[in-house]
Amino acid sequence: MADDYAKNGFKVIVPDILNNDPAPFDALDPGSEWDFMAWLGNHGGETVLPVLDKVIPALKTSGITTLAALGFCYGARPAFDLAFVGTVSVVVVSHPSLLKVPDDIEVLTFPCDSLP
Numbered sequence: 001m002a003d004d005y006a007k008n009g010f011k012v013i014v015p016d017i018l019n020n021d022p023a024p025f026d027a028l029d030p031g032s033e034w035d036f037m038a039w040l041g042n043h044g045g046e047t048v049l050p051v052l053d054k055v056i057p058a059l060k061t062s063g064i065t066t067l068a069a070l071g072f073c074y075g076a077r078p079a080f081d082l083a084f085v086g087t088v089s090v091v092v093v094s095h096p097s098l099l100k101v102p103d104d105i106e107v108l109t110f111p112c113d114s115l116p
């Protein structure tokens with residue numbers, strides 16, 4: 001998807017928020033012994049946000065003024081975290097995990113009558 005956005009003129013950055021430790025290719029296969037909870041324990045916000053804290057200032061220094069974040073599954077939480085502090089103007093997520101619903105959603109919603 002990142003390639004498609006880039007082909008359509010968007011500057012696309014895909015930071016390694018997994019710190020070179022993605023889930024194994026066969027993680028969801030029957031019989032897999034991959035321990036998701038152990039993996040998740042090593043990939044909390046304390047490991048993801050420092051990566052983003054390096055990327056965002058570099059983008060702004062290069063002249064980027066408006067940012068959007070797309071997050072899929074595990075990446076949804078960091079996308080929301082960027083929105084919570086006003087770093088991004090738009091967040092799009094699909095199959096989000098690690099969110100507190102409805103609390104996290106309600107923080108970012110606003111009444112339709114407030115639209116211009």
